[in-house]
Amino acid sequence: MNRHSLRLRLVAGGFLAILIALAVAGGGLVLVFERHVSRTLAQDLDVHLKQLLAGIDIDPQGKLVLTQTPVDPRFADPLSGLYWQVGDDRGQLLRSRSLWDSAMTLPADRLEPGEIHQHEASGPGGQRVLVAERAVTLAGAGKPVIVRLAVAEDLARVSAATAAFAKDLAIALVLLGCVLALATWVQVGVGLRPLVALRRGVADVRAGRIRHLPASVPTEVHPLVEEVNALIDAQEGEIERSRGRAADLAHGLKTPLAALAADASRLRERGERDIAQDIDAVGEAMGRHVDRELARARVRGRTRGAAAASTPVKPLVRSLIATLSRMPDGGRVRFEDLVPDDLCVPFDRTDLAEVLGNLLENAGRHAAGRVRITSDASRRGLLVEDDGGGIEPSEFSRVLERGTRLDERGGAAGLGLAIVQDVLEAYGWRLDLSRSELGGLRAAVAAKAAVIEQPGASAAAIASVPDMVRSLTSH
Structure with a gap:
């Protein structure tokens, strides 16, 4: 004390x-x-x-x-x-x-x-x-x-x-x-x-396990519980309104972006390929920002006041791999699915798809020919690795900085990593980048208190993953 x-x-x-x-x-x-x-x-x-x-x-x-x-x-x-x-x-x-x-x-x-x-x-x-x-x-x-x-x-x-x-x-x-x-x-x-x-x-x-504090408390504490519950309701209402405004803004930008894409297409038909390419690049960047804000609004609204979800990882990974295999880079990349059949993580399925989809897409775009997804030693976190050129360890922290685009440096990742990080932070998880034993980038997804095994580390030295969300106060 x-x-x-x-x-x-x-x-x-x-x-x-x-x-x-x-x-x-x-x-x-x-x-x-x-x-x-x-x-x-x-x-x-x-x-x-x-x-x-x-x-x-x-x-x-x-x-x-x-x-x-x-x-x-x-x-x-x-x-x-x-x-x-x-x-x-x-x-x-x-x-x-x-x-x-x-x-x-x-x-x-x-x-x-x-x-x-x-x-x-x-x-x-x-x-x-x-x-x-x-x-x-x-x-x-x-x-x-x-x-x-x-x-x-x-x-x-x-x-x-x-x-x-x-x-x-x-x-x-x-x-x-x-x-x-x-x-x-x-x-x-x-x-x-x-x-x-x-x-x-x-x-x-x-942690999202309950929406309100229980009312069965002593009389002296009951006014505090009522005020906290009222504050929670007010915050949820404000979050819902913010989500609505973000969604309206994002959907409002979809039409201008579609118009820009159409203008770029007409310019390309007229032979103005450089201008059309510039417009496409700007439109794509704006579109990813819109997608990011929509994802952030959706995740923040879902993780507040809702019971913790649990999603099987194996079926989702198979679905994502099947989708990515039909993309231009999918033909030259072999996706290795080593995820245990019984692995489940406390994520909503849509949000987990947002995380793994961006990581697998990023790995497939920059892999030489091989992408591997598996679980960590604790069987609670996930690892996505590729055999591409990767990035320098000194760039790991910069890649995860909010607003940084590695494409501007000719690197391997883009705004997708920022979206991944936003979703993970909403659930109390984190994204760690390191060098893969395959030669490329290694993206580790785990709860914030977990320790992700590095290549060659002893399994006995791996700490178990505690609860996803820390308590508001310590005893």
């Missing part, structure tokens, strides 16, 4: 959203857990405070006494992290054994009788503790005594529990993130599947 890929953008956006969501969820869960542990700790302190309150009293001498200590054994262990402390307004102070020889420093806030305060304070050894304190009024020596009770627990327990929870949660979130990332990848793939089907549909339209 490149950086312009829609799949990459969706997957990257999904991964980023997952990371942000998991980070926020993880932080929130840790905070919630910490608050939950803190609330649980505060509830435990409240229980200890009630136990402490149940055992505090004032003896007849006015001294604070503890008739019953809280049951948690940590109160008896020095610096255990759980502490209690009781003091009155006369300076008396009782404390748990866990405080050892220190005392908790409580804030100087005012406590109403029965009211419980909770706050953080500094405990023994610099510990941060959560303190729950309460004030009660007891009767002692004939007068009321305000007693302040406090129970505290080290907050390190909360921190340790939170850290352990965060560690376990991180592992769980990583596993969840992997599952969500995989689910995102699958979801993006499923979501983009209609676009893949749409791309294949466009490729089928371009």
Whole structure:
């Protein structure tokens, strides 16, 4: 996937959203857990405070006494992290054994009788503790005594529990993130599947297998399919109109060309043979241009929106050879038909006749006495060879240039090669020229992705011919 890929953008956006969501969820869960542990700790302190309150009293001498200590054994262990402390307004102070020889420093806030305060304070050894304190009024020596009770627990327990929870949660979130990332990848793939089907549909339209994109697509893609189908219809209509205009123009030129031919004939009868020959040459050139444009218009209209045709080659070649044998050059040329009987190519029969007719006619006109037509090593392409003088390899590309007439250089081919090339391009095929082992020109017709075997090449090195038309987009 490149950086312009829609799949990459969706997957990257999904991964980023997952990371942000998991980070926020993880932080929130840790905070919630910490608050939950803190609330649980505060509830435990409240229980200890009630136990402490149940055992505090004032003896007849006015001294604070503890008739019953809280049951948690940590109160008896020095610096255990759980502490209690009781003091009155006369300076008396009782404390748990866990405080050892220190005392908790409580804030100087005012406590109403029965009211419980909770706050953080500094405990023994610099510990941060959560303190729950309460004030009660007891009767002692004939007068009321305000007693302040406090129970505290080290907050390190909360921190340790939170850290352990965060560690376990991180592992769980990583596993969840992997599952969500995989689910995102699958979801993006499923979501983009209609676009893949749409791309294949466009490729089928371009290849001529179907005329319109299928309408059975998701709702979000349906407007695009409708627009593409409308565009296809508009293009087909424009092509049809262009074909009509080209045909009208070509047929409109037929009459003037026939008139020119008649004028040339009359001039020849009067003895003006040079002028008549010049007119015939011009008329013939114009006629071939007209034929070329008619062929191009016909092929372009047929290859768009029509199912791919398949034409047996052998019967057509026999028919063409029979026709060419009756032409002036046919008597001196021997046509060798080596095409396999079962060979078929994806061409309309008329268009294939246009291709092979021009190639065989060109080969027969310039052959010394032999023309051979056969298939290539892949049994999908065709080869037309002659034993004439041929042309130089440096001229191959120039011969195939649009508008070039080799007759002007005294060569072997003419405008027919341009017509052949136009027909082949409309079907996604190509024409390759090379030197034949017979001595003349070798014309190879094959799909654009095919590799035509050169004389003497190993058959194992020949690549198979793939589909005739490439897909509009690559996956």
